[in-house]
Amino acid sequence: MSGPSTYTPKNGFTKWMDSRLPILRLVNDSFVDYPTPRNLNYWWTFGAILSFMLVVQIVTGVVLAMNYVPTAAMAFDSVEFIRRDVNWGRIIQSAHAVGASMFFAAVYIHIFRGIYYGSYKAPREILWILGVVIFLLMMATGFLGYVLPWGQMSFWAATVITSFFSAIPLVGDGLVQLIRGGLSIDNATLTRFYSLHYLLPFMIVGVVGLHIWALHVPGNGNPAGVEVKDKKDVLPFHPYYTMKDLFALVVFLLPFAWFMFFAPDALGHPDNYIVADSQVTPLHIVPEWYFMPFYAILRAITFNIGIPFTDIVLINSKLGGVIAMFGAIIVLFFLPWLDSSKVRSGSFRPVFKGFYLLLVISFIGLGWLGSKPADGIYVILAQGFTAYYFGYFLIILPILGKIETTRPLPNSISESVLGPSATREPAAATMQGAE
Amino acid sequence: MTGKFPLIGALALVVGLFLPASALAYKHDFDAKRQDWSFAGVFGKYDPAQLQRGFQVFLQSCAACHGARLLAFRNLSQPGGPEFTEGQIKALAAEYMILDEEVEGGERAGIPADRWPSPFANALEAKQANSGALPPDFSVIAKARALPNTFPWWIVDYFTTYQEGGPDYIYNMLVNYADAPDGVEVDAGQFYNAFTGTNLAMPPPLFDGVVEYEGGAPATVDQYARDVSAFLMWVAEPGLTDRKQLGFKVILFLLLFAGLLYLVKRRIWRQVPH
Ligand code: HEM
Numbered sequence: 001m002s003g004p005s006t007y008t009p010k011n012g013f014t015k016w017m018d019s020r021l022p023i024l025r026l027v028n029d030s031f032v033d034y035p036t037p038r039n040l041n042y043w044w045t046f047g048a049i050l051s052f053m054l055v056v057q058i059v060t061g062v063v064l065a066m067n068y069v070p071t072a073a074m075a076f077d078s079v080e081f082i083r084r085d086v087n088w089g090r091i092i093q094s095a096h097a098v099g100a101s102m103f104f105a106a107v108y109i110h111i112f113r114g115i116y117y118g119s120y121k122a123p124r125e126i127l128w129i130l131g132v133v134i135f136l137l138m139m140a141t142g143f144l145g146y147v148l149p150w151g152q153m154s155f156w157a158a159t160v161i162t163s164f165f166s167a168i169p170l171v172g173d174g175l176v177q178l179i180r181g182g183l184s185i186d187n188a189t190l191t192r193f194y195s196l197h198y199l200l201p202f203m204i205v206g207v208v209g210l211h212i213w214a215l216h217v218p219g220n221g222n223p224a225g226v227e228v229k230d231k232k233d234v235l236p237f238h239p240y241y242t243m244k245d246l247f248a249l250v251v252f253l254l255p256f257a258w259f260m261f262f263a264p265d266a267l268g269h270p271d272n273y274i275v276a277d278s279q280v281t282p283l284h285i286v287p288e289w290y291f292m293p294f295y296a297i298l299r300a301i302t303f304n305i306g307i308p309f310t311d312i313v314l315i316n317s318k319l320g321g322v323i324a325m326f327g328a329i330i331v332l333f334f335l336p337w338l339d340s341s342k343v344r345s346g347s348f349r350p351v352f353k354g355f356y357l358l359l360v361i362s363f364i365g366l367g368w369l370g371s372k373p374a375d376g377i378y379v380i381l382a383q384g385f386t387a388y389y390f391g392y393f394l395i396i397l398p399i400l401g402k403i404e405t406t407r408p409l410p411n412s413i414s415e416s417v418l419g420p421s422a423t424r425e426p427a428a429a430t431m432q433g434a435e
Numbered sequence: 436m437t438g439k440f441p442l443i444g445a446l447a448l449v450v451g452l453f454l455p456a457s458a459l460a461y462k463h464d465f466d467a468k469r470q471d472w473s474f475a476g477v478f479g480k481y482d483p484a485q486l487q488r489g490f491q492v493f494l495q496s497c498a499a500c501h502g503a504r505l506l507a508f509r510n511l512s513q514p515g516g517p518e519f520t521e522g523q524i525k526a527l528a529a530e531y532m533i534l535d536e537e538v539e540g541g542e543r544a545g546i547p548a549d550r551w552p553s554p555f556a557n558a559l560e561a562k563q564a565n566s567g568a569l570p571p572d573f574s575v576i577a578k579a580r581a582l583p584n585t586f587p588w589w590i591v592d593y594f595t596t597y598q599e600g601g602p603d604y605i606y607n608m609l610v611n612y613a614d615a616p617d618g619v620e621v622d623a624g625q626f627y628n629a630f631t632g633t634n635l636a637m638p639p640p641l642f643d644g645v646v647e648y649e650g651g652a653p654a655t656v657d658q659y660a661r662d663v664s665a666f667l668m669w670v671a672e673p674g675l676t677d678r679k680q681l682g683f684k685v686i687l688f689l690l691l692f693a694g695l696l697y698l699v700k701r702r703i704w705r706q707v708p709h
Contacts, residue, residue: 038708038709039709077504077505080505083674084505084674090674090678091678235709239703240704243696243700243703243704244700244704246696246700247693247696247697247699247700250689250693250696253689254686254693257685257686258596258682258686259593261682261683261685261686262477262596262598262679263592263593263597263598264678265578266589266592266596270579270580270600270601271579273575273576273578273579273671274571274579417708417709418708
């Protein structure tokens with residue numbers, strides 16, 4: 001709920017600025033006086049955490065780029081050079097590598113927060129769609145970055161993932177050549193991946209700007225899922241949420257620092273410490289953990305889809321896998337219109353809660369299966385989880401909203417905080433430090 | 436209030452996975468293969484005496500076949516490593532001839548800033564000398580290997596900061612050369628290893644007594660293997676001791692800072708119901 005600006009410039013300079021470039025007004029209205037629902041819980045701190053992580057990735061990345069050499073001959077050794085011989089290099093390199101994992105951990109929490117609390121529903125559809133765009137850009141950036149150290153996993157992940165595009169009819173092979181800059185993964189691939197890996201984060205910055213703009217027009221949602229009605233429902237962003245976000249951020253930095261300093265390689269794969277070799281295929285080619293759920297969906301499609309009782313194949317298993325994998329993200333774009341429930345927050349939807357829990361389990365299950373060989377029971381499990389994943393969005397959500405009996409909603413945010421009988425003034429608070 | 440459900444759920448999940456896992460961890464099969472390393476854990480640091488012994492083993496038993504192109508002689512005298520004296524390293528480097536296009540004759544005696552020279556002129560020559568297999572470079576070998584790991588044990592490893600899969604692998608490989616079991620063919624130039632379960636082109640490099648240690652460390656294959664594995668970990672991660680010590684301070688600061696922020700936040704929020 002952005003509402004009219006409450007900013008009044010106080011001294012000569014700020015008055016002068018305000019009639020020329022009202023940037024102080026923008027900052028004030030967006031991050032100081034910005035009216036924020038008083039009932040946000042800690043799941044709402046991840047947006048701020050993500051903004052911080054984006055800055056961490058860009059700053060550490062820019063410093064790494066000062067010493068990284070994007071050639072097939074030098075890439076691996078230059079990363080080692082950074083680790084060994086550049087001042088603070090080991091810290092900066094592990095901040096960037098571990099940071100990518102932490103960034104994805106935070107974004108998954110952020111997305112699943114949105115799915116639980118119905119954050120994608122009107123009037124926040126554009127906000128949600130921009131989020132999905134950011135997610136796609138993050139995945140692309142993560143993948144491109146993983147190729148840069150030019151280890152075995154870099155090389156073979158690049159080989160596997162670029163070859164997905166060959167499944168596209170007609171243009172596939174040409175497209176793969178264009179992406180690789182040749183027939184196989186080589187120097188040309190590395191240089192173009194490096195260029196794009198440097199570019200995409202700044203595109204993410206741009207889309208995050210839009211994302212926050214689209215947030216500040218309808219205003220934050222909240223765990224109760226009822227919209228802000230009057231002043232009693234909100235608090236100024238500063239100091240209430242600046243301090244809450246900062247506290248959450250520092251807590252988030254604990255596991256980040258833990259991995260960075262004590263186990264910087266725990267989230268990576270040992271094979272990536274072997275220099276890329278086109279002649280030796282690793283035993284298992286596995287992507288980074290944050291791609292595992294989608295990788296499992298890709299490999300779950302082991303069957304051709306054709307016209308029954310004939311030999312005509314419409315979609316072979318390879319193309320089917322690629323469609324399912326991309327479809328798993330594309331379906332998120334339509335989520336605001338797939339969920340038919342009028343009630344926004346999952347807290348008031350008893351049946352929904354169960355289905356939501358199953359979705360989380362399926363997604364984690366897919367993540368686990370992505371790291372397993374694609375045979376036997378693993379394939380069957382992956383197919384089950386994949387079916388549930390799509391079923392949740394395409395069947396359960398459209399129907400459930402029409403038949404579910406939801407719990408009564410509070411009349412307002414302040415009522416949800418104070419209880420229905422409360423007529424107390426906010427200042428006479430007795431609920432001290434409940435968080 | 437409405438938000439507590441998923442929070443408690445997530446906590447329960449983490450605790451639920453962690454508790455039974457840690458209770459069972461010590462029973463698990465491959466734990467037997469894990470060794471005690473001085474550089475393991477939050478307070479881990481290298482033991483210079485062990486690294487010096489490991490270097491001795493490397494020099495006498497491995498360096499004829501394995502290079503370490505990222506290791507500089509000067510590293511061997513840096514703090515947090517084997518900590519040889521600068522004089523020792525100067526003398527050591529001078530024993531090697533280094534290819535250098537800029538000097539007359541294309542070769543000169545080594546200096547501490549040089550990198551460890553490769554024992555073979557090129558990969559082809561290395562393969563020819565080793566029944567067709569390339570002895571891998573040692574620069575980061577200790578991070579390029581690991582013991583197999585399965586769910587949910589890796590979650591426990593996150594909490595114990597287990598990062599020693601590489602030295603554990605190398606140690607187990609070195610001490611487990613054995614006669615091949617019935618039914619396994621071993622070609623000429625191949626040697627069966629019970630740990631990898633495969634035939635390796637590397638002959639068993641260690642025997643009791645081949646390296647003479649000064650000081651009291653036992654001259655056994657077990658001790659050699661342990662020392663050289665520790666040394667290879669240092670080669671792969673020379674800054675480990677510093678990194679962990681800094682990390683401890685950072686974590687301590689973050690804990691304190693988080694505690695203070697929590698108090699500030701609670702004080703601010705105390706005024707308003709939420
Ligand atoms: C670089 C990555 C991202 C950054 C920096 C970011 C930043 C933010 C911030 C600062 C907020 C407000 C605070 C909060 O609600 O946590 C927010 C809200 C939101 N974000 Fe993101 N976000 C990112 C990615 C995503 C993604 C991938 C999605 C979904 C696919 C998403 C969906 C949403 C939604 C729906 C809201 C509104 C929640 C509500 O007000 O109830 N965001 N984001």
